[in-house]
Amino acid sequence: EPEVTQTPSHQVTQMGQEVILRCVPISNHLYFYWYRQILGQKVEFLVSFYNNEISEKSEIFDDQFSVERPDGSNFTLKIRSTKLEDSAMYFCASSKGLVETQYFGPGTRLLVL
Amino acid sequence: KNEVEQSPQNLTAQEGEFITINCSYSVGISALHWLQQHPGGGIVSLFMLSSGKKKHGRLIATINIQEKHSSLHITASHPRDSAVYICAADYGGSQGNLIFGKGTKLSVKP
Numbered sequence: 001e002p003e004v005t006q007t008p009s010h011q012v013t014q015m016g017q018e019v020i021l022r023c024v025p026i027s028n029h030l031y032f033y034w035y036r037q038i039l040g041q042k043v044e045f046l047v048s049f050y051n052n053e054i055s056e057k058s059e060i061f062d063d064q065f066s067v068e069r070p071d072g073s074n075f076t077l078k079i080r081s082t083k084l085e086d087s088a089m090y091f092c093a094s095s096k097g098l099v100e101t102q103y104f105g106p107g108t109r110l111l112v113l
Numbered sequence: 114k115n116e117v118e119q120s121p122q123n124l125t126a127q128e129g130e131f132i133t134i135n136c137s138y139s140v141g142i143s144a145l146h147w148l149q150q151h152p153g154g155g156i157v158s159l160f161m162l163s164s165g166k167k168k169h170g171r172l173i174a175t176i177n178i179q180e181k182h183s184s185l186h187i188t189a190s191h192p193r194d195s196a197v198y199i200c201a202a203d204y205g206g207s208q209g210n211l212i213f214g215k216g217t218k219l220s221v222k223p
Contacts, residue, residue, distance in 0.1 A: 033210065033211075035211075037154075041215075042199075042213045042214065042215045042216065043156070043199065043201070043211075043213040044213070045210040045211060045212070045213075048210050056210055058210070089154055091156060099143045099144050099161075099163075099203055100161065101146075101158050101161045102146070102158060102211070103158060104148075104155070104156040104157070104158065106154075106155045107154050107155065107156075109154070
């Protein structure tokens, strides 16, 4: 069964460093999402992406964040200058269409020191 | 502000018990999702529904649009059902982003 994959599974970085989190959505899906979950808190929406552009972003998704679909398969989230409060689990998800089941990747656990 | 409220926050059950988890939300949703988060953190989509009822194995999800309420039921619960169950609302016109509840942590004892 097709699945969303994410790499790396864990990443440790120093405050101020740039990180790139990678996702490979399910191949025939058109909508892509990034969510994050700070430890012990609820999952929060970051950004949605469709037709090679951002559809919507939350207030969390400020100028230090960017997303890209550099080729036909990868979907990346870049955090330009990490802060301690960026430590969280980051989930990528994809769906075939709008208001359809979203399939989640296993997540990347980011720790900023 | 669109919110999603879940109850209970924690639930402990004996194996075989019938379990109900509740979710309430604000007006105007396009769909309501039920998700399962395993202890390792992975999230699995269980149901997406916008009306009525859906069933998959021992899991049943219902939604009452008028009352802005959804329930997830687990029949004949088993220890492997132990997980965090999350409801998430799609408020529509928002390109599919979801607003999540805080989750219900379910522990089923043998």
